[in-house]
Amino acid sequence: MATRGRRSDGDHIADLYRRIYQVVRRIPRGHVATYGQVAELAGIPGGARVAGAAMRGCPPDLGLPWHRVVGKRSRGMAKVSIHDPVGGGIQSSMLEEEGVIFTAAGSIRLEQFGWLPTDDRPARGRRKRR
DNA sequence: GCAATGACGCTCT
DNA sequence: CAGAGCGCCATTG
DSSP: OTTTOOOOSSOOSOHHHHHHHHHHHTOOTTOBEEHHHHHHHHTOTTOHHHHHHHHHTOOGGGTOOGGGEEEEEETTEEEOOOSOHHHHHHHHHHHHHHTOOOOTTSOEEHHHHBOOTTSOOOSSSOOOOO
16 A cells, blocks of 8 residues: 555555654653654654654554644644544543643643653663663 | 545744 | 644545
């Protein structure tokens, strides 16, 4: 599928999607990232929609923390963009459980819970111990 | 290969 | 701060 038809059997999902899942997986608990951020880190600048499409078909087998991915509504403010009333409720509950606080309007302050992809990579071989 | 769709993003009103 | 419109990218039919 997907015009490239490389992997005939199994196939599953495009390698690009896999990269997106990998990015979502590295989001620290208690923080949230936007689709645009995930897409850019995955190698798709401006492909926020693609990240969403990938999340929509997120395989539960990977235990992907998709609930940490939110839609950037305004500068410094994000909100759950899931169209599913049930899934959206689950995501809010999960985030709240992780310590994320929602405003009265149901938005999240990125300046407080926004994930900053900077600290990662101790370089000196010193692995960060979680 | 073209047309339509979508868990988005930014700007203007 | 909230709502509506247009644009961007990849997948699917």
